[in-house]
Amino acid sequence: MEKTGRIIKSISGFYDVFDNESEEIVRTRARGNFRKRKIKPLVGDKVSFDATGDLGYILEILPRENSLVRPPIANVDQAIVVTSAAEPNFSSNLLDKILVNIEHNRIEPVIFLTKADLLSDDKYVELKQDLLGYHQAGYLVFDDQDSYNSQQLDKLKATFADKVTVFTGQSGAGKSTLLNHIDTELGLATAAISQTLNRGKHTTRQVSLFNICEGLVADTPGFSSIDLMEITPEELPTLFPEFLDYRDGCQFRGCRHVNEPGCEVKKALSEGKIMQSRYDNYLYFLNEINSYKKRY
Ligand SMILES: Nc1nc2c(ncn2[C@@H]2O[C@H](COP(=O)(O)OP(=O)(O)OP(=O)(O)O)[C@@H](O)[C@H]2O)c(=O)[nH]1
Ligand SMILES: [Mg+2]
Ligand SMILES: [Zn+2]
Structure with missing residues (x-):
């Protein structure tokens, strides 16, 4: 049957x-x-x-509505990008790369900061300022210093209903820990990172979906790096949502916002309306994608 x-x-x-x-x-x-x-x-x-x-x-x-390679999962609506402030250290390059891959798959990204309790108050204030830039770029950001306080968890849980949500991010960032706080009955395995390598130990080995708060939520194996193999140079600028607010003002249609005259994105950058780190990562990714093309 x-x-x-x-x-x-x-x-x-x-x-x-x-x-x-x-x-x-x-x-x-x-x-x-x-x-x-x-x-x-x-x-x-x-x-x-x-x-x-x-x-x-x-x-x-x-x-399939969509499918991710890393982590391997299909038909995802929302991705919680679990991002550690320390152990492993915060990397805007990795965060932006993950976000670009998620945007490419038409999945709604959410940024969730962990391990900010390991930072000095000064460093935390600095990181929070960076994350404010992501908020201004249109992302939903959870950045309390005590990641697992119940108010923040309740707000996150409220986003799960009627959706498939994937927890993704670097190994050791705290995906399984966060899920254990959300549903205390899960009892997922977690492990301290390797201090010598400042890297996670790939504790979670399988993708598993759980029924949580009227939705399906996946714990997934973390990674140490990801690539941009599926993304073309033409598509890349469309995966930075804050660029879209300005590109219609660019003098040239299909402007890549690199050296073209009359580029409204670069103007917004110079006025501080676009984060320098996001723009720098954009150029870096564009280079990386162009280097794949040369190789194949
Ligand atoms: N101090 C502190 N430690 C945390 C926090 N979140 C997680 N950890 C610790 O970080 C380590 C790694 O957490 P995991 O939940 O195993 O990380 P993961 O993202 O599931 O890692 P993989 O399964 O390898 O992808 C564990 O020892 C956790 O106790 C936090 O907010 N603060
Ligand atoms: Mg895990
Ligand atoms: Zn431009």
């Missing part, structure tokens, strides 16, 4: 599917012809499946 559901977990070739009708979790495998067609089911995929035997079979993956 053909049923429909959503993959909520993938464990070495098996897929746990939430059955829409019975609301039970059914363990399935993918049919062999997926491999032949080079299709890999992802957590978040909506599927049709057959569950007549002991083990179900995924028959078809329904069309």
